[in-house]
Amino acid sequence: MKVPKFFYIPTYLLLLTVVLFSIQNIIIGSLAETFIFFYPVWQIYVFHFLVTLIILSVLYLVSKKSPNHIGYVFMGFILFKMAASVIFLIPLIKMKDVSKIPDFISFFAPYFIYLLFEILITLELLKRSET
Numbered sequence: 809m810k811v812p813k814f815f816y817i818p819t820y821l822l823l824l825t826v827v828l829f830s831i832q833n834i835i836i837g838s839l840a841e842t843f844i845f846f847y848p849v850w851q852i853y854v855f856h857f858l859v860t861l862i863i864l865s866v867l868y869l870v871s872k873k874s875p876n877h878i879g880y881v882f883m884g885f886i887l888f889k890m891a892a893s894v895i896f897l898i899p900l901i902k903m904k905d906v907s908k909i910p911d912f913i914s915f916f917a918p919y920f921i922y923l924l925f926e927i928l929i930t931l932e933l934l935k936r937s938e939t
Contacts, residue, residue: 817864817929821857824925828918829853836914843910846900852915855896856922859889864929875937882930886923893919 833849863885870881893915894901900911 817868818861821860821864821925824921825853825857828921832914832918839910843907845914846903846906846908846911847915849914852918855892856918859892860922860926863889863926867930867933871933871937875933878930878934878937882926889923 829849832853836845836849839845863882866885867878867881871878897912897915900908
C-alpha cells in the first residue's frame with residue numbers, strides 16, 4: 809500500500825516547528841535580560857503549529873473532494889488565521905505601559921514563515937490537482 813505524500817507534511821511541519829522553536833528560544837533567552845516577553849515561545853509555536861495543521865488538513869481534504877476550490881479555501885483560511893492571531897494577541901494588545909514590539913516580532917516572525925510553508929504546500933496541492 810502506497811502512503812500518500814500528504815502524510816509526510818505533518819512530519820515536515822513538526823520538524824519546522826522544532827527547528828524554529830529552538831532558534832527563537834535561544835534568541836529570546838539571550839534577550840530576556842533586556843526585554844520582558846508576555847508570551848512564552850512554546851505558546852506561540854503551539855498556536856502556529858495547530859493553526860497550520862488545521863489549514864493544511866482541510867486543504868488536503870478539499871483537494872481530494874473539490875480541487876477547483878483550493879485557492880478559495882486557502883484565502884478563507886488566511887482570513888481565519890489573521891482573526892485567530894488577533895484573538896490570540898488580545899491580552900497583549902490590551903496591556904498598557906509596556907513595549908509590545910518585542911512580543912509582536914516574536915509572534916509575527918514565525919507567522920510569516922508558517923504562512924510561506926502553507927503557500928508552498930497549497931501550490932503543491934494545486935499542481936497535483938491540475939494533473
